[in-house]
Amino acid sequence: MPKTVGVIGMGYVGLTLTAALARKGYTVYGVDNSPHVVEALSNGRIHVYEPGVEEAFAEHLGSTIIISDRLPEERLDAAILSVSTPVDLSTGTPNLGNLAAAAEHVAERPETLVVVRSTVPIGTSRKVVLPALTARWGKARLVMAPERTIQGQALRELVELPQVIGGLDEESLQAGVEVFQGLANQIVPVSSLETAEMVKLSNNCHTDLIYAFGNEIALIAEQHGLDPLEVIRATNLDYPRPDLAKPGYVGGGCLSKDPYLMIASTTQRKPYLVGQARALNEQLPAHVAERVVELVRETVGHTEGVRLSVLGWAYKGWPATDDMRGTPIADMMPVFRAVGLTVLGHDPMVTDQIIREYGGEPVSLDKAFDADAMIVINDHPDYRALEVEPRLASSELRVLFDSWRILDEAAIVRHGVRYAGIGYTGKEVVA
Incomplete structure (x- = not known):
């Protein structure tokens, strides 16, 4: 059964995932903190070039793609964090502030499965995202499901490439599998x-x-x-x-x-x-x-x-x-x-x-x-x-x-x- 999910971060990763999920029948709430991005996407103007994304938005925007600056108040099947994790190239230091802020935003809503989609240093999901969730909810279901597409072929590869999923625990892992099995042809569960x-x-x-x-x-x-x-x-x-x-x-x-x-x-x-x-x-x-x-x-x-x-x-x-x-x-x-x-x-x-x-x-x-x-x-x-x-x-x-x-x-x-x-x-x- 198609899921209702939130995707936080409408950069390249979040935007292509939103389009791919909508084409598979999901209802997607796309969220971004940039007023310019929200305004443009709400009117069907795509700020990132990727074949098929504009067409997906033309077909689904306003029905199964809803763009906003915040998640809805109602419960979702999953909230997917796809915000940027920039690196200061002069020092090699990653900035995980966007990810921490996205986790806090999700934690303000009803408890749901949280998926880290952003690329992060090893240990970040547990050290940065999990504490924000447990502080509000007491417990959490959390998975890491990395994006591995190539630009120019993202909508095809989101379906055809194996989707790797690691969970906080078995309950989280199974919930993550259920969310992504409607999108990807092959799921690869891993131990953590x-x-x-x-x-x-x-x-x-x-x-x-x-x-x-x-x-x-x-x-x-x-x-x-x-x-x-x-x-x-x-x-x-x-x-x-x-x-x-x-x-x-x-x-x-x-x-x-x-x-x-x-x-x-x-x-x-x-x-x-x-x-x-x-x-x-x-x-x-x-x-x-x-x-x-x-x-x-x-x-x-x-x-x-x-x-x-x-x-x-x-x-x-x-x-x-x-x-x-x-x-x-x-x-x-x-x-x-x-x-x-x-x-x-x-x-x-x-x-x-x-x-x-x-x-x-x-x-x-x-x-x-x-x-x-x-x-x-x-x-x-x-x-x-x-x-x-x-x-x-x-x-x-x-x-x-x-x-x-x-x-x-x-x-x-x-x-x-x-x-x-x-x-x-x-x-x-x-x-």
Whole structure:
């Protein structure tokens, strides 16, 4: 039987969960403390890009999706906490204030099952959420049910990915299973709140590690003038051990934050690998920016006033997103500004206003090729489909840094343009 639930926090996690639950017949009270978010969602204006969410709200808003700044007074089957748990990246310290406030808000209502959906350091559900509930209710039913979707595929993955659930006790666990079995195809009960918390952190830290090793290979190949993609392809081909990842930027709201939450979960001994992998991935954008500057100097002869087009401002291109959290351009712009480059910007998903806020001048894709140099930062399908030959025929482009190696290198070099990529110095252009 479909449930009636409250979802506290209408950021990416809460919004996509609300849409997915409504499509499965749940009645969902979506709650946010931002008047702007409440007003926009109440009128069907979705502030986060994710395929299918806008359509779900158009169909269910006002009937089985109700948006407010507070939970209803009546009893719910569950209250799901999906608020942000930001990290101060200068210190690595997580801020759990939003979660504590959400727990207090739920505790003011009739007793219900409480689900922690936010990503948290191990032990947080028990140490931060549980005391707020027991102080008001005397006892509590509490589960941790982490969100593990990828942006661009969230509504599908909320159903298809196994839903891990850890409970405070057996009663809590069974209640959590009952809530989520109407949404997810597979439920994975685990033995504790802490186990479920660590599952989420393990997923994302492992992904960060995998990407970091691909970037490590690229940086070593760069020192030897080798092609890292050739190395990785040959390494992986018909070899039965785990594949190496291609080099690339690692950003977004999860991978740029969750390793710090894992580190914050430890006491006696800090992790050996998690912090190092994160540091390497965080250093890559600035390293690439410095390489672009070097190439411009070598090819143009100077940097002051040189026009650089940046294609791709969101942190990733596929699945497509407008998310700027952890975007590479944030660490690249100080490098570009310091040497006097004029930065032009294009992204199919990101607004002109955002590009300006980061210091770029928005241009069309055609006008982007009027620049002296170009860097392709993400692999949006529009960029993957680019036919560079006709655009370069009338272009003055001298340098093209293709971060994801998605463009036609031979055609680019044929037009006298210096081509390079992450860890790849490219072939010298013959004048």
